[in-house]
Amino acid sequence: GDSVTQMEGPVTLSEEAFLTINCTYTATGYPSLFWYVQYPGEGLQLLLKATKADDKGSNKGFEATYRKETTSFHLEKGSVQVSDSAVYFCALRHSGGGADGLTFGKGTHLIIQP
Amino acid sequence: DAEITQSPRHKITETGRQVTLACHQTWNHNNMFWYRQDLGHGLRLIHYSYGVQDTNKGEVSDGYSVSRSNTEDLPLTLESAASSQTSVYFCASSESGMDTQYFGPGTRLTVL
Numbered sequence: 001g002d003s004v005t006q007m008e009g010p011v012t013l014s015e016e017a018f019l020t021i022n023c024t025y026t027a028t029g030y031p032s033l034f035w036y037v038q039y040p041g042e043g044l045q046l047l048l049k050a051t052k053a054d055d056k057g058s059n060k061g062f063e064a065t066y067r068k069e070t071t072s073f074h075l076e077k078g079s080v081q082v083s084d085s086a087v088y089f090c091a092l093r094h095s096g097g098g099a100d101g102l103t104f105g106k107g108t109h110l111i112i113q114p
Numbered sequence: 115d116a117e118i119t120q121s122p123r124h125k126i127t128e129t130g131r132q133v134t135l136a137c138h139q140t141w142n143h144n145n146m147f148w149y150r151q152d153l154g155h156g157l158r159l160i161h162y163s164y165g166v167q168d169t170n171k172g173e174v175s176d177g178y179s180v181s182r183s184n185t186e187d188l189p190l191t192l193e194s195a196a197s198s199q200t201s202v203y204f205c206a207s208s209e210s211g212m213d214t215q216y217f218g219p220g221t222r223l224t225v226l
Contacts, residue, residue: 004156008154032213034214036217042219042220043204043217043218043219043220044157044204044206044217045217046214046215046216049213049214051213089156089157093213100162101147101149101159101162101172101173101215102147102157102159102215103159104149104156104157104158105156106154106155106156107156
């Protein structure tokens with residue numbers, strides 16, 4: 001079945017550091033890929049997504065590129081802020097239509113220190 | 115503004131009791147989902163629905179049931195709560211044919 005693997009952390013960085021959170025997936029066909037963010041005490045919010053190979057999703061300074069050859073969707077940001085502290089989830093939705101749910105990674109807890 | 119709400123936000127119950135968690139969305143989305151979030155597991159799909167009168171089992175459906183009598187609501191019922199069902203539960207919805215899901219704020223359930 002489909003699966004998503006991501007570094008679990010916690011990942012601790014200083015403000016203005018470069019961020020990479022690795023995400024790799026296993027799926028047949030051409031899934032859509034997502035990054036969701038969860039701030040403390042809140043639900044998940046969509047951060048960015050990509051629906052086909054070589055697509056780049058971007059939002060709020062975060063970027064991720066759909067790499068089919070390496071089955072990866074790594075999240076990057078050039079200069080993190082304290083407000084970026086949150087849990088980040090990589091997810092996929094299997095292609096083929098329908099209303100199937102998302103398959104999530106276990107989440108990466110990111111801590112940004114001032 | 116359209117939104118998705120869950121109630122209660124926190125619930126403590128005893129083993130063996132029946133519990134129902136509510137989910138209400140005003141997006142007019144056909145697709146609705148229930149997930150549970152546990153440390154070390156991320157989010158796992160419990161049940162989902164394509165529309166009124168439609169329900170489907172997800173990865174971890176044992177001990178849970180849902181019913182869909184209208185577009186806006188998908189209540190999740192734990193027939194006989196167990197300590198293993200202590201978790202944070204999230205409801206989500208999406209438009210037909212679209213893959214972006216919108217999540218509610220979650221319900222923290224503790225089964226003693």
